[in-house]
Amino acid sequence: SAVISQKPSRDICQRGTSLTIQCQVDSQVTMMFWYRQQPGQSLTLIATANQGSEATYESGFVIDKFPISRPNLTFSTLTVSNMSPEDSSIYLCSVDGLAGHYNEQFFGPGTRLTVL
Amino acid sequence: GENVEQHPSTLSVQEGDSAVIKCTYSDSASNYFPWYKQELGKGPQLIIDIRSNVGEKKDQRIAVTLNKTAKHFSLHITETQPEDSAVYFCAASRGSSYKLIFGSGTRLLVRP
Numbered sequence: 001s002a003v004i005s006q007k008p009s010r011d012i013c014q015r016g017t018s019l020t021i022q023c024q025v026d027s028q029v030t031m032m033f034w035y036r037q038q039p040g041q042s043l044t045l046i047a048t049a050n051q052g053s054e055a056t057y058e059s060g061f062v063i064d065k066f067p068i069s070r071p072n073l074t075f076s077t078l079t080v081s082n083m084s085p086e087d088s089s090i091y092l093c094s095v096d097g098l099a100g101h102y103n104e105q106f107f108g109p110g111t112r113l114t115v116l
Numbered sequence: 117g118e119n120v121e122q123h124p125s126t127l128s129v130q131e132g133d134s135a136v137i138k139c140t141y142s143d144s145a146s147n148y149f150p151w152y153k154q155e156l157g158k159g160p161q162l163i164i165d166i167r168s169n170v171g172e173k174k175d176q177r178i179a180v181t182l183n184k185t186a187k188h189f190s191l192h193i194t195e196t197q198p199e200d201s202a203v204y205f206c207a208a209s210r211g212s213s214y215k216l217i218f219g220s221g222t223r224l225l226v227r228p
Contacts, residue, residue: 004159031214041221042138042205042218042219043205044214103148103214104150105150105162105214106164107159107160107162
């Protein structure tokens, strides 16, 4: 079965620094998304990563804080910039169009970020 | 704005019993309703989904029902096993788009 991987799996960072999270899929997908899951909470969509163009951000999320890249159909990065303790969360990528499953989203394992 | 409400927030059942989790949605244009299971330290796993042209769908011990008129849908797990213990999230599409709005989650504990 197709695999979605994220790097790093977890990290502890100092406030004011930035962290880039990678999402890699082992086959081409149509859509890639980034979500945030705060401790013990539900999932909130940050943005849709568009291949070859700027990401589409949801209300409350901005490019300066969460720059996103998607250079091809299997890879995307999310950067959490100028971090504060409030950014401590699980960051998840999801994909649509995996292995012929269109209009269904599958999630990666997540990146657990702690900001001190 | 669009909203998905999920209840109960926690559910404890005896092994072998059934578990039911319910969700309501506000956007009458929503047409896709997936359910995810999230185990500790892992990403959400899609376990079943239903689209608005179907009223019920079943896959072995799990089933989902949809009532479009009342705008609610439910997850049913029969013959529960300890490995069913996890957090379950419902979601609804934002209108007919690919974007999902998630419920608040239900922590299911199956007691052996």
